[in-house]
Amino acid sequence: MKLKLKVWRQPDAHTPGRMVDYTAEAQPDMSFLEMLDVVNEGLILKQEEPIAFDHDCREGICGSCSMVINGRPHGPRDRTTTCQLHMRSFQDGDTVVVEPWRSSAFPIQKDLVCDRSSFDRIIASGGFISAPTGSAPDANALPIRKSDADRAFDAAACIGCGACVAACPNASAMLFVSAKISHLGKLPQGQPERYTRALSMVEQMDAEGFGSCTNHGECEAACPKGISVENIAQMNRDFLKASVSQRPEVASGGAG
Amino acid sequence: MKLDPRIPTGPLTEKWSHYREHVKLVSPGNKRKYKVLVVGSGLAGASAAASLGELGYQVESFCYQDSPRRAHSIAAQGGINAAKNYHNDGDSVFRLFYDTIKGGDFRAREANVYRLAQTSVHIIDQCVAQGVPFAREYGGLLDNRSFGGAQVSRTFYARGQTGQQLLIGAYQALERQIGLGTVKMFARHEMLELIVVDGVAKGIVVRDMVSGKIESHMADAVCLATGGYGNVFYLSTNAKGCNTTANWRAYKKGAAFANPCYTQIHPTCIPVSGDHQSKLTLMSESLRNDGRVWVPKRKEDCGKHPSEIPEADRDYYLERKYPSYGNLAPRDISSRSAKEVCDEGRGVGPTGLGVYLDFADSIRRLGKHKIQEKYGNLFEMYERITDENPYEVPMRIYPAVHYTMGGLWVDYELMSTVPGLFVLGEANFSDHGANRLGASALMQGLADGYFVLPYTIGNYLANVKPTDRPSADHTEAKKAEQAVQSRIEKLLSIKGKTTPAHFHRELGKIIWDYCGMARNEAGLKKALALVQDLKKRFWSDVCVPGKGESLNQALEHAGRVADFIELGELMCRDALQRTESCGGHFREEWQTSDGEAKRDDDRFCHVAAWEYQGESQDPLRHEEPLHFENVELATRSYK
Numbered sequence: 001m002k003l004k005l006k007v008w009r010q011p012d013a014h015t016p017g018r019m020v021d022y023t024a025e026a027q028p029d030m031s032f033l034e035m036l037d038v039v040n041e042g043l044i045l046k047q048e049e050p051i052a053f054d055h056d057c058r059e060g061i062c063g064s065c066s067m068v069i070n071g072r073p074h075g076p077r078d079r080t081t082t083c084q085l086h087m088r089s090f091q092d093g094d095t096v097v098v099e100p101w102r103s104s105a106f107p108i109q110k111d112l113v114c115d116r117s118s119f120d121r122i123i124a125s126g127g128f129i130s131a132p133t134g135s136a137p138d139a140n141a142l143p144i145r146k147s148d149a150d151r152a153f154d155a156a157a158c159i160g161c162g163a164c165v166a167a168c169p170n171a172s173a174m175l176f177v178s179a180k181i182s183h184l185g186k187l188p189q190g191q192p193e194r195y196t197r198a199l200s201m202v203e204q205m206d207a208e209g210f211g212s213c214t215n216h217g218e219c220e221a222a223c224p225k226g227i228s229v230e231n232i233a234q235m236n237r238d239f240l241k242a243s244v245s246q247r248p249e250v251a252s253g254g255a256g
Numbered sequence: 257m258k259l260d261p262r263i264p265t266g267p268l269t270e271k272w273s274h275y276r277e278h279v280k281l282v283s284p285g286n287k288r289k290y291k292v293l294v295v296g297s298g299l300a301g302a303s304a305a306a307s308l309g310e311l312g313y314q315v316e317s318f319c320y321q322d323s324p325r326r327a328h329s330i331a332a333q334g335g336i337n338a339a340k341n342y343h344n345d346g347d348s349v350f351r352l353f354y355d356t357i358k359g360g361d362f363r364a365r366e367a368n369v370y371r372l373a374q375t376s377v378h379i380i381d382q383c384v385a386q387g388v389p390f391a392r393e394y395g396g397l398l399d400n401r402s403f404g405g406a407q408v409s410r411t412f413y414a415r416g417q418t419g420q421q422l423l424i425g426a427y428q429a430l431e432r433q434i435g436l437g438t439v440k441m442f443a444r445h446e447m448l449e450l451i452v453v454d455g456v457a458k459g460i461v462v463r464d465m466v467s468g469k470i471e472s473h474m475a476d477a478v479c480l481a482t483g484g485y486g487n488v489f490y491l492s493t494n495a496k497g498c499n500t501t502a503n504w505r506a507y508k509k510g511a512a513f514a515n516p517c518y519t520q521i522h523p524t525c526i527p528v529s530g531d532h533q534s535k536l537t538l539m540s541e542s543l544r545n546d547g548r549v550w551v552p553k554r555k556e557d558c559g560k561h562p563s564e565i566p567e568a569d570r571d572y573y574l575e576r577k578y579p580s581y582g583n584l585a586p587r588d589i590s591s592r593s594a595k596e597v598c599d600e601g602r603g604v605g606p607t608g609l610g611v612y613l614d615f616a617d618s619i620r621r622l623g624k625h626k627i628q629e630k631y632g633n634l635f636e637m638y639e640r641i642t643d644e645n646p647y648e649v650p651m652r653i654y655p656a657v658h659y660t661m662g663g664l665w666v667d668y669e670l671m672s673t674v675p676g677l678f679v680l681g682e683a684n685f686s687d688h689g690a691n692r693l694g695a696s697a698l699m700q701g702l703a704d705g706y707f708v709l710p711y712t713i714g715n716y717l718a719n720v721k722p723t724d725r726p727s728a729d730h731t732e733a734k735k736a737e738q739a740v741q742s743r744i745e746k747l748l749s750i751k752g753k754t755t756p757a758h759f760h761r762e763l764g765k766i767i768w769d770y771c772g773m774a775r776n777e778a779g780l781k782k783a784l785a786l787v788q789d790l791k792k793r794f795w796s797d798v799c800v801p802g803k804g805e806s807l808n809q810a811l812e813h814a815g816r817v818a819d820f821i822e823l824g825e826l827m828c829r830d831a832l833q834r835t836e837s838c839g840g841h842f843r844e845e846w847q848t849s850d851g852e853a854k855r856d857d858d859r860f861c862h863v864a865a866w867e868y869q870g871e872s873q874d875p876l877r878h879e880e881p882l883h884f885e886n887v888e889l890a891t892r893s894y895k
Contacts, residue, residue, distance in 0.1 A: 011806070012806060012807070027530060027532065029529045029530055029532075030530075030532050031534070033534065034532045034533070034534050037532070037534055037757070038532060040810075041755050041757060041758070043801075044755045044756075044799055044800075044801055044810055045753070045755060045799060047751065047799070047801045048801055049801050049802045049808070049810070050801070050809060050810055052807055052809050054322060055496060056321060056326055056328070056495040056496055056497045057326075057328060057330065057331045057495040057496075058495070058496060058534065058535045058537075059331055059535075059537050059538075059637065060637065060640075061330050061331050061417065061420055062321075062326040062327075062328070062330050062331065062495065063323075063325070063326060064321065064322065064326050080640065084637070084640050084641070086640070086641070086643075088643065109466050109807060110466075110806070110807040113322075113807060115322070116322055116323060117322070117323065117443065119323065120323050120324070120325070120431060120434075120441070120443075123427070123428060123431040124431040124432065124434045124435035125435060126435075127428060127431065128386070128387075128428035128429060128431060128432045129385065129386050129387045129428070130432065131382070131385035131386045131387075131429070132310045133303075133306070133307040133310060133382060133429075133706045133707070133710065134378075134382075134706075134707075135385070136378070136381035136382045136384065136385035137381065137385070138381055139340070139380045139381045139383075139384040139390075139398055140340075140342060140397050140398055142384075143392075143395060143396025143397055144392055144396050145396055146392045146393065146394050146396065149389050149390075149391075149392045149396075150389075152387070152389040153389040153414060153415065153421075156387075156389050156421060156424065157417065157420075159420075160323065160325055183387065183389070184387050187387050187389070189384070189385055189386075189387050190387055
C-alpha cells in the first residue's frame with residue numbers, strides 16, 4: 001500500500017517547525033513505527049536527517065510513543081499505542097498527518113519528540129508510598145480485598161505516555177495525576193500519605209502549566225490503557241477533603 | 257588479571273548474614289560526602305539509586321530514555337519468584353536455590369545464587385509496601401502461579417504486567433529521592449565512556465542526547481545497571497534502545513566480560529512476519545501454565561487449519577519428551593525442541609517457523625472468563641499484532657532472543673575487575689549460569705539493587721577517601737571526552753552508502769544463524785570471519801546524517817551498532833572455545849544420543865572471562881573455577 005504522509009518537522013526547541021510531505025510504501029502487517037522506519041531509511045540514504053520520534057519497547061508498555069495521528073493521539077484504534085497500531089488500520093492511498101503531542105507543559109525538542117519530564121516531577125512531588133528499603137513487614141501481614149487490589153491495578157496500568165494531555169482541549173493532566181492518586185489511595189499502604197499526596201501532586205500539576213479539567217472526557221477516549229475518568233472524581237474528592245482537613249505540619253513534630 | 261570471586265567463608269546458608277554482620281560501614285555523617293553514579297534506571301538501577309539515596313549518598317542516575325520509568329524491565333510480563341512457601345507446596349530457600357542452579361546447568365556460583373534465593377522473600381515484602389498491586393485471592397492474600405523449571409508455585413505476578421508494576425514501584429521510590437534531593441536524575445543521557453584514574457573507576461562521560469553536549473561526571477564509585485545485549489541479534493524482545501555500549505566501554509577499560517556466549521532464546525514469542533520487522537514480541541512463559549504446545553505429527557498436515565487436525569494427529573512434544581515438567585520445561589529446552597520440530601518440517605504458519613500454543617483445553621476446563629482474567633492483556637496484544645483471536649485459534653509461537661546470562665564479570669560484592677565499578681542486574685553475569693529460569697530476572701535485578709549493592713558498596717567506599725575524588729578536568733576525564741568526541745566525528749564523517757540499521761540487521765542475521773540456538777565449530781569460525789568483515793565495512797561505509805550537537809537518533813544508533821559488532825565477535829569466540837553444551841549454549845558436536853545437551857564438567861566447570869588486549873590483539877580468556885560444595889553436579893533432566 002502507498003500512503004501520503006504529512007509530518008511535523010522541527011529542528012530543535014527554538015526553531016519554528018512545519019509540516020513536510022513524504023510518501024511511504026507499507027505492508028498491512030507492519031506497525032506504524034516500522035512504516036516510519038522505512039521512510040527514515042530512505043532519508044538517511046539521501047543524507048537527510050531522519051524523522052525523530054520517541055519509541056522503545058514497541059510492545060505498548062513503556063509509554064514512549066507520542067504521536068498524534070490524523071488528529072488523534074496514538075491514531076485511529078481504541079486502546080492502542082502507536083507502536084501497536086498496524087498499517088492494516090489504513091487504506092491504500094490514505095493521507096496520514098503525524099504531529100507531536102502539543103502542550104506547553106510538553107515542549108517539543110525535535111520533530112515528534114517532546115519533553116515529558118513534567119510528569120516525573122509530579123510523581124516526585126508525592127506519587128509514591130514512603131517505604132524505605134528494608135522497612136517492610138511480611139507481604140501477607142496485611143490482606144487487601146481483591147476488589148480493592150484490582151481497582152488499584154486498573155489505575156496503576158497507566159503508562160505515563162501523555163496521550164490524555166494531548167487529547168484534552170485544556171491540556172489537562174488530571175487523568176494521569178488521578179490515576180496515581182487512585183492507585184495508591186485504594187491500598188491500605190497508601191493511606192498515611194493519601195491526603196498530603198493529593199495536595200502536593202495537584203499543586204505540582206498546576207505549577208507545570210497543565211490546564212484544568214472541564215469534563216470533556218477526551219482523555220479516557222484517547223488513553224491506550226483505558227484509564228477511567230472515575231479516577232478524576234476520586235482525586236477531586238481526596239483533594240477537596242484534604243484542602244479542608246489537612247492542617248499544616250507541626251514544626252516541632254517528632255523532634256527529640 | 258586475577259579473578260577473585262571473594263566469596264565469604266563459612267557454610268552456604270550463613271555466608272550472606274555473616275558478610276552483612278562483618279562488612280565495613282560508612283557512618284551516616286560521612287555517606288553524604290560520597291558520590292555514586294548509577295547508569296540505567298530499570299529494576300536494578302532504579303532500586304539501587306533509590307536505596308543509595310535513602311542511605312544518604314549523593315547519587316546521580318542516568319538513563320537514555322526520556323524518563324526513568326521507561327526502562328525495559330517494564331516489559332517483563334510473567335512474574336517474580338520468591339521462596340515464600342505461602343502455598344504450603346514444599347517450597348524453601350534451598351529449593352529456589354537448587355532450581356536456579358540446576359536451571360542454569362550448573363554454571364553459576366553457589367554463593368551468589370543462594371543469596372539471591374534468600375533475598376527473594378524480602379523483595380516481595382518491599383514491593384507490597386510500596387503499593388505494587390500483585391494479584392490476590394479472594395481472601396486478600398497474595399496469589400502465585402507456576403513457571404518453567406520448578407515444581408512449586410512460587411511466582412508472584414500482577415496480571416501480565418509484573419515488570420511494569422515492579423518498575424513503577426522502584427521508579428516511584430527513585431522519584432521520591434529525586435524530590436528529596438538525594439538523587440539527581442539525568443534522563444536522555446547516554447554513557448559513552450568510563451573514566452578510570454590509576455586503575456580505579458572514577459566517573460563516566462555522557463552525551464546529552466538533546467543538545468549533544470559531551471560532559472564528564474566524576475564519582476567515588478560507578479554502578480552499571482545497563483541491561484543485557486540481546487539486541488546484538490537485531491531482532492529480539494528487547495526494547496529498540498537497549499544496547500551494550502556502557503558495558504562495552506567498561507570492557508575496553510579493563511572490566512572482564514564473562515560468558516558472552518550464554519544467551520537465552522525464549523520459546524514463546526510471536527513469529528517473524530516479514531523483512532520489515534523491527535522487533536519481536538514475547539508471549540509470557542506463564543501462558544505455558546494453561547496452554548499446550550503442539551505441532552502436527554505429519555508434515556502433510558502443517559498447512560491445514562488447526563481445527564481440522566484431530567487430537568490423534570497432534571504431537572504435544574513437550575509433554576511427550578518431558579512428562580514430569582511437560583509444557584513447563586525450562587526455556588532453553590523448550591526452544592530447542594521447537595527448533596527441532598520445525599527443522600523436521602513440522603512447523604506451522606506461513607513461514608513454517610512456528611508451533612501452536614493452544615488454550616482450548618484450559619478454556620473448556622476453567623471457562624473463558626478465568627483465562628481472560630489471567631492473560632487478558634497478552635491475548636489482546638497477540639490479536640493486535642497477528643490479527644488472530646487466540647480464544648478461538650491456537651496462538652502461533654516461535655523462539656526469540658530474550659535475555660543474556662553473560663555480562664561483565666563481578667565478584668560476590670558485584671564489583672567488576674575494575675575497582676570501584678559495580679555491575680548489577682542483567683548487565684552482570686553472576687546468577688543465572690548458562691540458562692535463566694522464568695521469573696528470575698526481576699528477582700535478580702531487585703535483589704542486586706535493593707538488598708545487595710547497598711551493603712557491598714559501603715564495604716568498598718569505607719576504604720576510599722571522598723577528598724580523593726578527581727575533578728572533571730582531570731587528564732583522564734579529558735582524554736575520555738576526547739575519545740568520545742573523535743568517535744562521533746568519525747561516524748559523521750564517513751558519509752557512506754549503508755544505514756546503521758542495515759548493518760545491524762546484517763550482524764543480527766550472522767549471530768542468529770551461527771551463534772543462536774545451535775552452534776558448531778565450522779559455523780562459528782565462519783561467523784568470526786563475517787563479523788570481522790562487517791566491522792571493516794561499517795567503518796568505511798556507514799551513513800550518518802546530521803550533526804553531533806543536536807538530537808540525532810541515527811548517530812545514537814550507529815554508535816551502538818559499532819559496539820554490537822565487536823561484542824558479536826567476542827560471543828562467537830567464547831562459543832567456539834566452550835566445547836561443551838550447557839544451558840543456552842548448545843554445541844551440536846556435544847549432545848547425547850537423544851539430542852540433549854552434553855556438559856563437560858571436567859573441562860568446563862568454570863566461568864570464562866575475557867580481558868581486552870587492545871585493537872590489534874585477540875582478547876585473553878581467563879577462567880574462574882566453579883566449586884559445588886552443596887549440590888551435586890547432576891545431569892540436568894526434566895524428563
